[in-house]
Amino acid sequence: MVSKRLFVNGRFTTLDPSCPFAEAVYVEDGRIRMVGGYEEVILQAGRADVERVDVGGGYGYPGLVDSHLHLVAYGMTLSMLDFSRVTTKAELLKMVRDQARMTPHGEWVRGLHWDENRLQEQEPPTREELDRAAPHHPVMLTRHCFHVQAANTEAFRRAGISRETPDPSDGAFGRDERGELDGLVYENASRRLYEAMPPSSRAQKKEWLRKAAREALSKGLTGVHTEDLRELGSVSDAWHMYGELTEEGIYLRSHHLIYHPFLEEAADFGLQTGTGDPWRKTGAMKMFADGSIGGRTALLSSPYTDAPSARGMPIHSQQELNEWVRRAREKGFSVGVHAIGDGAAEMVVRAFQSHPIPPGGRQRKCDRLIHGQVLRSDLVQALKHLPVVVDIQPRFVVSDFPWVAERLGSERLAYAYAWKTLLMSGVDCAGGSDAPIEPLDPILGLHAAITRRPPEDPAGGYLPEQNLTPLEALRLFTIGSAVAAGEENERGTCSPGKAADFTVFDRDLLAANADALLEARVSMTVVNGCIAYRG
Incomplete structure (x- = not known):
C-alpha cells in the first residue's frame, strides 16, 4: 500500500478556517500532512517517492x-419488495401476489416502505387482503417508518400470535372492532414475527x-x-x-x-x-x-x-x-x-x-x-x-x-x-x-x-x-x-x-x-x- 500521495488539480473546500480552500492535498501514512495551493504543496511534497493523483478538476470536501x-439492514432490504413508489393498494397487493408466485410455498414474502399516506385509499393493507394475495406464504411488510408491520394469517400462525395474544408492554397488535387481528403490528410486538423466520x-x-x-x-x-x-x-x-x-x-x-x-x-x-x-x-x-x-x-x-x-x-x-x-x-x-x-x-x-x-x-x-x-x-x-x-x-x-x-x-x-x-x-x-x-x-x-x-x-x-x-x-x-x-x-x-x-x-x-x-x-x-x- 502506497504511504505517500499527493492529490492535485482539485478544488478542495477544507472547512478549516486557517486554510478554507486548497488546490492540493499531501497525504502520508493515512494522514493529511499539508493542504494549500499547488505551487506551495508541490514545493514541499513533490518528491520522487510520492505518488501523484490527478483529481481531474473535481471538487473535494472532508469525507462525508x-x-x-x-x-x-440496508444490505438486507436490497433484495426485498420496495413499495416506496406504490400509490394504490391494488398495485401493492399485485406485487405481493407476483412475488408469492415466484417463491416456494411456505417461504416468507417480505417487503418494505409501504405508507398509507401515499396510497389513494389512505389505509394500510389488511390481514385478509394479504391472505388472498399470498394464501400459501407467510407475509410481513414493513411500513416506511419501520415501526409498523402488516402481516397475514400464516405469518401470525408461524409466530404463535392469535386473537387471545396479549399486547406486550413495548408494542401492540392491531385489532378490528370485533377484536380480531387486523394485520398491523406495532413497535416491538413484531419481535415474535422476526423470531418465527428462519435464521440467516x-x-x-x-x-x-x-x-x-x-x-x-x-x-x-x-x-x-x-x-x-x-x-x-x-x-x-x-x-x-x-x-x-x-x-x-x-x-x-x-x-x-x-x-x-x-x-x-x-x-x-x-x-x-x-x-x-x-x-x-x-x-x-x-x-x-x-x-x-x-x-x-x-x-x-x-x-x-x-x-x-x-x-x-x-x-x-x-x-x-x-x-x-x-x-x-x-x-x-x-x-x-x-x-x-x-x-x-x-x-x-x-x-x-x-x-x-x-x-x-x-x-x-x-x-x-x-x-x-x-x-x-x-x-x-x-x-x-x-x-x-x-x-x-x-x-x-x-x-x-x-x-x-x-x-x-x-x-x-x-x-x-x-x-x-x-x-x-x-x-x-x-x-x-x-x-x-x-x-x-x-x-x-x-x-x-x-x-x-x-x-x-x-x-x-x-x-x-x-x-x-x-x-x-x-x-x-x-x-x-x-x-x-x-x-x-x-x-x-x-x-x-x-x-x-x-x-x-x-x-x-x-x-x-x-x-x-x-x-x-x-x-x-x-x-x-x-x-x-x-x-
Whole structure:
C-alpha cells in the first residue's frame, strides 16, 4: 500500500478556517500532512517517492459520514419488495401476489416502505387482503417508518400470535372492532414475527454488509455510524465481520452503536465508547424511547391533532430509561436514544440529567438524541446545556410532509423538523439517512436540508424558514458527524494531522442552485489516503 500521495488539480473546500480552500492535498501514512495551493504543496511534497493523483478538476470536501443508519439492514432490504413508489393498494397487493408466485410455498414474502399516506385509499393493507394475495406464504411488510408491520394469517400462525395474544408492554397488535387481528403490528410486538423466520447464515449477513458498504463508498461516504446488532445477533460477530471488510479491501470506517440488550455482551467483549481501531470504533449504547409519527407511536406531550385519543407509545417508563442510562454510564458508554415526539425527548433529557456523563476517560464523550423531530423550545434550551448531539435526518421532511401537518397541527408544527432553530440555538447536530428508512445517498440528504422539498417538487418547500444554507448542510455530514463520535480532532475537516478522508464530486456542492446537487456524481472517495472508490 502506497504511504505517500499527493492529490492535485482539485478544488478542495477544507472547512478549516486557517486554510478554507486548497488546490492540493499531501497525504502520508493515512494522514493529511499539508493542504494549500499547488505551487506551495508541490514545493514541499513533490518528491520522487510520492505518488501523484490527478483529481481531474473535481471538487473535494472532508469525507462525508452518515451519522445514523443500519448498514446491514440496508444490505438486507436490497433484495426485498420496495413499495416506496406504490400509490394504490391494488398495485401493492399485485406485487405481493407476483412475488408469492415466484417463491416456494411456505417461504416468507417480505417487503418494505409501504405508507398509507401515499396510497389513494389512505389505509394500510389488511390481514385478509394479504391472505388472498399470498394464501400459501407467510407475509410481513414493513411500513416506511419501520415501526409498523402488516402481516397475514400464516405469518401470525408461524409466530404463535392469535386473537387471545396479549399486547406486550413495548408494542401492540392491531385489532378490528370485533377484536380480531387486523394485520398491523406495532413497535416491538413484531419481535415474535422476526423470531418465527428462519435464521440467516453468516455468509448471507456478510454479503448484505459487503453490498451495503460498497454502495456507501460509491455514494461518497467515507464512514458510517451504524447499529446492526438486531440483524447480526452478536457483538463479537459484528466486530469481526467489519474487520473482515477492511481485510478484503473495502475501506469504509464504521462507528458502532450498541443496541441496549447487548450492553453486557459488549462490555464483556472489552468494548466501551471510544474503544476500537482506526477502522472500527465503539459508539453509544442505543435504545428507543418511542416510535414514529406515521404510525402514531411517537410519544407526544399532547394528543395527535388527527387522533385525539392517541398520544403515542413510550417504549420504556421514565424509571426504566433512567436505569438503562445509569447502567450504560457504569459500563463506560455514552447513550443514544431514538426520540421523535416531544414527550419522548422530554423523557430522554430527564434521563441524561439524572445520570450525566462522568468526567474524564480516554475520549470526549457526548450523548445523542436521535431524530428529535418535535422539540419544544424548553427542550432545545435544555439540550444546549447538555453534552448532546441531535442526530437529524433531513430526508424525513421529504417523506413526512404534507401529511404530518394533519398529525401535529399548526401550533406544534412551528417547532417540528426545526433544524435551523437547533443550529441557531447552539445545539450540535449531525446528519444521517437512517437507511434503509431513507436512501443511503448523502446528496439527497443535503438537498433535503437545503430545500425541504422532494426533488421533483419545484415549490418553496415545507417550513422554508428552517432551510439550511449549503454550508450548514455540508457541516452536518462532516463536522457534525465527527462531533457526534467525539472525533472532531480526528476528522470532519481537511486539516493537517487529521485522517486523510475526503470525497471528490464532479461539481460544487455549495453552488447557489440546490437542484444542481441532484446531478452531482462521486468522482473519488478517499479513505485513509487510499482511493476506496473511483467513479
